[in-house]
Amino acid sequence: MDDWSKEFWQAIDDAILAVDRVFTGVATTLETAVDDLLMEVATNVESTVADVQKIIVSELDENVPEWREWLDGDDDLFPDMEEFNHHTEFYDVYPVFPSAENNPACIGCRNYHGQVYNGNILVCGMHPSGWEDEKCPDWESN
Template identity: 45%
Template sequence: MEKWQKEFFEIVENVTEEVDQFFSDITGVWDAMFELSEAIAQEVQQTIVTEIDQYLNDWAEPLFDLYGDDLLDDFEQTFPYQVTPTVERHPACIGCANYHGQVYSGNLLVCGMHPYGWEDEQCPDWEQEN
């Protein structure tokens, strides 16, 4: 093999090693930057959550002190909840398969046929529950 061929292959080998080293260094830099950005993101998120939580507490606490349970009562009325018929209230609906009994925004929907309930003790649409 001639001298220039040997030098050419040595140069190609050196360039290959340098390129490999370059990409190894770049990968290390990217990994370090990724870890740093992840740590910063966690710190920012924790700080923001803490600050928002503190802000909401500072903002909401005076409202609860001022309005007390009335504020919570108004809030709870917006969510539907179940009411069971009793002997005193809607006795004709006890055990009826058509009974709905959900309260929506403070309004009780007794059933589809009689939204406000049946006044007597014997409802003509009463059906046995399964």
């Protein structure tokens, strides 16, 4: 009886090894197939993109001959953009800290924002221009 149980468990071990070999073979085959498919897709995408680029350039050359000059900067497509890009008020943002002279009611307040935007200070959300007296009713400690 002892030999029968050893043979049974040996048969189970052999079956497990056979199934493992099958799954390993299938996994290897699938991995190779997926890699090949991805390589082909990548090659086709590169080829398609190159074809589309050629078509676009051809169409632009035919229908908008000055497009290359525009890219070179010889022609100003957006003349107002130069003024917009050099407008300092869009970049004029800086902090201002409360002091005895400027917004004394805001010293140590957690609501204080203190940023200057285009020359206008935003003191806080409750009092955008600041508080006149020395005691602000919305003052909260940091």
